[in-house]
Amino acid sequence: MQDIIILEEVYKIYTMGEVEVAALNGVSLTIRKGEFVAIMGASGSGKSTLMNILGCLDSPTKGRYCLEGLEVSRFSKNELAEIRNKKLGFVFQSFNLLSRTTVVENIELPLIYSKRISKREVDNIYQIMQTLGLGGFQTHYPNQLSGGQQQRVAIARAIINNPALLLADEPTGNLDSATSADVMNVLCDLNHKIGITIVLVTHETDIARYARRVIVLKDGKVLSDTPSTIPLSQISCETTP
């Protein structure tokens, strides 16, 4: 399998007045295509910073980050924007949908910036909506949907451009446990059936169980990198129709 993410000795150092704080203190890791990885850690462990760097929203102070063979740690702001558009999909804790903008228009947002709105893409939107159980909600507004439905819209938006990597930052943080399981099933379904690589940040062990590999961060360093003890994803995904 191909290595989709290679991090080599990545540092992220913030200067606060005179003090330098290292949010990431030499992180090296490799993620292969099709993996489902959970990143865990206490608050302040650097998992959000790692997520921002993986998501090309931020650049490392030092070290190398290769995404699909491209050394994105050297990219300019504009090039990073293009990478986010073409190769990455984001799912956030707070959904981050545009309010007063319909479901379809939210989903097609990445297409606007890749200038790819064609008949084929529109068909693709409807197909994805069907797959994620959002059929019939095209002209609804986010505030007319339940939390779980809103997160599905966010997932649809994240995968519309066929990204190489899906980044989910506490995707269930704002959801109850039943809806959480529902959303997690959607994610591992995508991983299982389409083979999309997923990196999930969470602090809940239950949620991390859906992943097949768990990386634990502490003080900006990788504390442990182990296969998931009980690969919940296997079980639940196979039981989902």
Added chain:
Amino acid sequence: MPALFKIALRAIMRNKLRSSLTILGIVIGVGAVIVMVSIGQGAKFFVEKQLESLGTNVLIIIPISTTHTATRGTTGTITLTVEDAIAIVKECSAVSHVSPGVRTTTQVVYGNMNWTTSVSGAGPDYQIIRNWPLESGRFITQQDVNIMAKVCVLGQTVVTNLFGTLDPVDKWVRVKNVPFKVIGVLITKGESPTGQDQDDVVLMPYTTVQRKIMGVTYIGIVLASSISAEARFEAIDQITSLLRQRHRLRPHEENDFTVISQVEFASTVIETSRTMTILLGSIASVSLFVGGIGIMNIMLVSTTERTREIGIRMAVGAREKDILFQFLTEATVLSSIGGVVGVIFGIAVSKLVSYSGGWPSLLSLPSIVVAFLFSNMVGIFFGYYPARKASRLNPIEALRYE
């Protein structure tokens, strides 16, 4: 581009009251520019039309020096005579007609009506020089001048005030208890460039005014016309040297008369009205500028409110340029809507002003186009800073913004 346009329109529609107030600022600005410029242009056009009615080749000779006024010992002698006038038309090749004149203000009576007006002496060529046709009757002839005939020709204002709707021709009016026969009525001439009512006049043979009314021998003014508009400078030179010679002025002595060309006089008025147009236009531009500040203000508020949206857009791949154009489009759409409405508003107000206030107004296409384009530029100019600020946001912080 159409996508950007759609986003901009949606953002504008989202806050209808706020958008309309912002647009109103531009509407007033653009409208004011159009109204002010059209009034200024109208005034200029009006003056130019007046100038045509005056005649572009009319020269006025008056017995005063304009270069020197007080402190001259030999005052009291009135220097301009009928003989001067006759000599001018005889000897100056560039002059085609002259009409000696003398003027007084007095009361004219018809029946139990009376009206105080300007009684002007004129020669038979007056009508040709002033290019002023009659409505009815006949004009003063050389014969009338020779015999000091007690006849008069009335302007429209005098007719209205003395006769109402009656036909004044062949009626008798009294001036200083002397009866004068009305022989003709002039057509309406309207206001002079300086705003005087040219129709408020009674014309009589200049000899009649001199002897029967004023009891003087001098003349106060000579109206002359050059053979063409272009020849007026030559005519001025010829008249000046002729009069200097006739008045026996030595080379070091100043002229004791002044030759004025109506064109030069009127062009001063035109210049004044142009200055007024520029002044009014600049004042109006200030309100357009203020409208622009309104756009900037609202765009700053809008970008702050929509920080989260900007973060989301950046996360899904919007480049700095995309965000910049999004907000710039929004500002430009706002100002363009303001521009279109402002143009309509400006046209309507100009029409209203000229209709109700009697102000002439002239809508010129260039001023409308310029005002509209300027409103767009205002949108781009004042929208740029907020848009740039939005595009420079850090996506991580923008996404975290509450």
